[in-house]
Amino acid sequence: MSGLFTDFINILLSTLLDVVPIAAIILFFQLVVLRQPIPHLKQVLIGGIYVILGLAFFLLGLEKALFPLGDIMAGQLSSPAFIGVADGESAPWWSYYWIYLFAFLIGFSTTIAEPSLIAVALKASEVSSGTISQWGLRVTVALGVAFALALGAYRIVSGTPLYIYILLGYCVVVVQTFFAPKPMVALAYDSGGVTTSTVTVPIVAALGIGLSTSVPGSNPAIDGFGLIAFASLFPIISVLAYAQFMHFRNTKTKYS
Amino acid sequence: MIATLSKHPLLKKLWSAVTDLVPIALVVVFFQTLVIRQPFPEAGEIAVGTLFVVLGLFLFIEGLEMSLFPIGDAMAYALTKKGSLFWLLLFSFLLGFSTTVAEPALIAIAKQAGTIAADAGLLDPNPEVVERYSLGLRLSVAASVGFAILIGVIRILKGWPIYYLIIGGYILVMIITTIAPEEIIGLAYDAGGVTTSTITVPLVTALGVGLSTSIKGRSPLTDGFGLVAFASLLPMMFVMIYGLFWF
Numbered sequence: 001m002s003g004l005f006t007d008f009i010n011i012l013l014s015t016l017l018d019v020v021p022i023a024a025i026i027l028f029f030q031l032v033v034l035r036q037p038i039p040h041l042k043q044v045l046i047g048g049i050y051v052i053l054g055l056a057f058f059l060l061g062l063e064k065a066l067f068p069l070g071d072i073m074a075g076q077l078s079s080p081a082f083i084g085v086a087d088g089e090s091a092p093w094w095s096y097y098w099i100y101l102f103a104f105l106i107g108f109s110t111t112i113a114e115p116s117l118i119a120v121a122l123k124a125s126e127v128s129s130g131t132i133s134q135w136g137l138r139v140t141v142a143l144g145v146a147f148a149l150a151l152g153a154y155r156i157v158s159g160t161p162l163y164i165y166i167l168l169g170y171c172v173v174v175v176q177t178f179f180a181p182k183p184m185v186a187l188a189y190d191s192g193g194v195t196t197s198t199v200t201v202p203i204v205a206a207l208g209i210g211l212s213t214s215v216p217g218s219n220p221a222i223d224g225f226g227l228i229a230f231a232s233l234f235p236i237i238s239v240l241a242y243a244q245f246m247h248f249r250n251t252k253t254k255y256s
Numbered sequence: 257m258i259a260t261l262s263k264h265p266l267l268k269k270l271w272s273a274v275t276d277l278v279p280i281a282l283v284v285v286f287f288q289t290l291v292i293r294q295p296f297p298e299a300g301e302i303a304v305g306t307l308f309v310v311l312g313l314f315l316f317i318e319g320l321e322m323s324l325f326p327i328g329d330a331m332a333y334a335l336t337k338k339g340s341l342f343w344l345l346l347f348s349f350l351l352g353f354s355t356t357v358a359e360p361a362l363i364a365i366a367k368q369a370g371t372i373a374a375d376a377g378l379l380d381p382n383p384e385v386v387e388r389y390s391l392g393l394r395l396s397v398a399a400s401v402g403f404a405i406l407i408g409v410i411r412i413l414k415g416w417p418i419y420y421l422i423i424g425g426y427i428l429v430m431i432i433t434t435i436a437p438e439e440i441i442g443l444a445y446d447a448g449g450v451t452t453s454t455i456t457v458p459l460v461t462a463l464g465v466g467l468s469t470s471i472k473g474r475s476p477l478t479d480g481f482g483l484v485a486f487a488s489l490l491p492m493m494f495v496m497i498y499g500l501f502w503f
Contacts, residue, residue: 018357018358018363019358021353021354021357021358022324022354022355022357022358025350025351025354026324026327026328026331029331029335029343029347029350030327030331033335033343033347034331034334034335034338036334038327039326039327039330040326043322043323044322044323044326044327045323046319046322046323047318047319047320047321047322047323047324048319048323049319050315050316050318050319050322050323051315051316051319051320051323051324052319053312053315053319054311054312054313054314054315054316054317054318054319055312055316055358055360056312057308057309057311057312057315057316058308058309058312058313058316058360059312059360059363059364060305060308060312061305061306061307061308061309061310061311061312062305062309062360062364063305063364064301064302064304064305064308065301065302065303065304065305065306065308065309066305066309066364067364067368068298068301068302068305069280069284069302072296072297072298073284073287076292076294077287077291077292082292098287098291102283102287105283105286106280106283109279109280109282109283110276110279110280112279113275113276113278113279115276116457162441162442162445163430163433163441166429166445167430170426170429170430173426174423174426177419177422177423182417185418185419186418186482186485189418189422189482189484189485190482190483190484190485192449192485192488193448193449193451193457193484193485193487193488194457194484195449196361196449196450197276197361198313198359198360198361199276199277199280199309199313200280201361201364201365201449201450202361202364202365203280205364205365205368205446206368209368209372219376220372220375220376221372221373221375221376221378221439222438222439222441222442223442224372224442225369225442225443225445225446226442226445226446227446228445228446228448228449228450229442229445229446229448229449231449232448232449232488
């Protein structure tokens, strides 16, 4: 328990240093550039203390729970005993199917409940004046992330180079951009960024690194990363596709 | 009783921190009991850590809403009204930089990346070197987000269509990939997704929507978005260039 306490104090001190630059910038702009006193100073100060404490608790919990969780799940689901091969022997890529399913479900379940996605979906249905439904968009993005993580896990297992997938993904996005209804383009690009929340990122990162540690012949420093990149690229593709599809369906019903 | 309790704003926020974790917990429990069929290793420690995560996220977001968000909103508004381009651009850069430096997910990933590079023998395992590598990683990502917001604001002011910039950005990412060391590519691509979570998105969206509302002929719905997209493109380039200095 005392170890936990010293950990917490250490993290608290480094968090303090992280928050100082933000405070300095705010002070500078408010007092020097805008030349105004800070409104609700007391509330702001209490909020600042909350931010520092919260950040420290979160980082400690992340090290004790989120990182180990992703690592343990990857280790269990890809251990030779679980896959059913002898130790050190490499298994064909399809024998890791539970890992793919796990990655798929983690991607889908975390995205469908993601608050920033809910906000974007609301905006999207406003922009498109209702042709894009909120639930339709949320399910589309969640499926995009789920597929992305499953494919990303396959990439780690198979050891194929990451940049080829990203390059192909970019090409698809560029082609889609030419055909997609223009008001939706910026929103679709943004939806790629909002899907990966602060809670999901560490788990997914640990999952990738854990997986590449236990798959024979895979190097965590090179193959362990890339899951988050997939999870930010695929939602763009799925949202553009969804917008295109709804646009197509609407114009068709209009003229038939 | 429960209905009135759940309407309390504080409990509502605590609840939203819980809902972030519930889906993950469900999937993990499902796999552990039905697929792996073994007791979960280190269950006690993970449970305590999860409590810390919920409590931490709750305090963090509550604190942001009390301090940083109202000030950031008011500042973005005041600076666009002031009409000074220099201060507006400086503010945009610093906003992107400072919110990214303190992003919890980035702090975690940078640390993890340092440890892994040291384990793989790519870095001197001396803790000081690893620490410097992680900090440098965070600073280059933060600088890249600062520039991203800067470019995004100029785009809103000039009214350039977003897809030219994004497609140009994709091409640049691919060109840099060809010269970047292999060890950094995965991490660099991931950095794009890491930067845009809890703190950055709400503030940056507020800035974008505020700007496009105050400029004539811009629609907040089509021009206000797109700042986040830049904030996921530029980190890839900056981290790959950062990798060139190390490997």
